[in-house]
Amino acid sequence: MTKLDTTDAERNERGTVKRRRLPIFTVIALAIFAFVAGGFGGSFQGKLAEVQKNDNASYLPSSAESTIVSNQSANFLAVETIPGFVLFHRDSALTEADKSAINSAYGAIAGISGVDADGMQPTQYSADGTTASIFVPLVAKDGDASVAGDVLATTEQNVIDAAKQAAGDVEVLPAGPGGLLVAFIDAFAGLDGALLGAALLVVILILLVVYRSPVLWFFPLFSALLAIGLSSMVIYFLAKAELLTLTGQSQGILFVLVIGAGTDYALLLISRYREELHTYPNRFDAMIKAWRESAPAITASAVTVILGLLCLTFSQLNSNKSLGPVAAIGIACTYLVMMTFMPVALAATGRWVFWPRKPKVDHAADLTTHGMWGKIAEAVGSKDRPLWIGATVLLIILFAAGIGSLKTDGLTSTESFTNRPDAVVGQELYDSKFDPGAGAPAVITANADQADAVIKAASGVEGISQDPGAVCTQVDVAKVSELIKTNPAAVAQAAAAGCAPAAFTVAPIDGRTMINATLADSYDSPQALETVKRLRTAVHDVPGADALVGGSTATTLDVQAASVRDRNLIIPIVLVVIFLVLAALLRALLIPVILIVTVVLSFAATLGVSGFFFTHVFGFAGADQSFPLFAFVFLVALGIDYNIFLMTRVREETGEFGTRAGVLRGLAVTGGVITSAGIVLAATFAVLGILPLVFLAEIGFAVAFGVLLDTIIVRSVLVPALSHDIGKRIWWPSELARAKD
Structure with missing residues (x-):
């Protein structure tokens, strides 16, 4: 019998497990807390829009030149406003009756709450007589009170409704920074409904395929919803107290991150639980063992992602600075729920949740002798060097093929939508008929x-x-x-x-x-x-x-400059933090370097593929300056997760079977669950594409593709093949580097 064929039953005959070392009552108490707090917090999902800020000015630090000007100029203005226009258009010249209706619309708009009527200007008409423009400033800040995004959106909608009612059959369109800002806000409307619903549907379908059970999928999904509720409640109160800035894009990323990461943790724990059910007659003993063996990898994964996200607090941009805590809170709440409520609920329910494939006590849990991943592990062991060299060359080719097409010099407001909202149509019409620089x-x-x-x-x-x-x-x-x-x-x-x-x-x-x-x-x-x-x-x-x-243009310029600065500063910090976590987890220095290099190589390949698809397939005008930073943080922090899941199991197996056999056993045992987790995470991030914003569509594509690339190529081929080729030296300078290979 080879090392790869040795079963867990042969390694360790056991029927019971010592429970005294596991804080069972603490876990149960936390599970009850997670259930109650997560259920109560669900009501705060819909309230997050009340504390969102989606204007560029709220992104910048107080030291930015445009922020200083904004603070100084506020002294000269009774209220701070966002400039905007309402356009009235016909293909032929506007008639006298149209002009009379437009005058009526002017009066109606001036009477709308939330419009700075004193700041409105006389109606302008285009040179060809086909278009009229009314300058409509929206009140953004009155004294010390800032107007919430949903209130701005309501005001703008009231303005357009009043204009349409007065104008008859004349086409009415919004334009200017006010109209475009509200279009951004509207793009996030229903975020907690459409986005969350689509993500959940995708995950349910994948889990049905993975588990082949009509019941089991409910537990990770319900736990993820509890995590969303708990994190929404925490974030709402912090944002309301202005301790962090919540943007629409942060909220969207939060939801998919919680669902994706939560399902990943659930897959790892449930897989180990099912494995232990083949050994333990008592399901509680099986869960305790599964929890104990899974906890180090899941904890290290959560800590790595949280610390990587918190590196964003070094950002100059308030949006990036607060995205870190927002997403980190989501991961922390997800970890709490998945490691307390879900295992308690699963163990209490019984084996029937795996129906129709209920695991029996047959000591057949050693998956290294079964299925596709056992064959893949054998192939990696027999052709390690050609495989890791070939995988490396492939990643380099993907990077080189498209990186020249990746343009990260920013997008205009009209280029930022994947669809054509009325504000974009109106802005293009305004630029063609009037002085395009007026109003801002x-x-x-x-x-x-x-x-x-x-x-x-x-x-x-x-x-x-x-x-x-x-x-x-x-x-x-x-x-x-x-x-x-x-x-x-x-x-x-x-x-x-x-x-x-x-x-x-x-x-x-x-x-x-x-x-x-x-x-x-x-x-x-x-x-x-x-x-x-x-x-x-x-x-x-x-x-x-x-x-x-x-002003508006200077604010955009300062945001772009801060994005570049943040990218150059934060990426090295994230790499250092992840290296330290991996070194502490694996108690080695060489393998953390290998893992980081492979994930960075995967990130570079993803940038190349993204550049090609953004330009030549999707037809996007470019990408935001912050795109590389966001893609890096999510891909590296999340991509390293799968290597953590793999290498912690490899280290566990290495202690008994040696490094090379441990690599193959670890790959065979974790291959199915990690690949499933990668598909789930990729699918949830891909759901960001349903929102009509180029930035989120690009982030969704990059993370989805990058996670699949990392899961299928890097974690399944490159890392195990390279580790197998190097052998026990990967554990340098720990004692494993001097043990049998």
């Missing part, structure tokens, strides 16, 4: 005594509009609103002439003033971003002005 100017704060010099410098910047009144001191909305009531003709005349008279502009505050500079291009276009870079250089050079540039 660059905002400059400067010392008031140098305001004229700053205006002159800004006016000469390439990409700044040369129309009259393009670069002016901020108008005092209250003064102009009062004048509109008494002499609207004077206001229209002043607007046509250029900048408002000094009597109608804001007074300096603490020696500072606020200046608006209209861009020649759409506020989030690459051309506008380059203009803001030039504008900053020009006004920074004005002596004694201490000028700073903010």
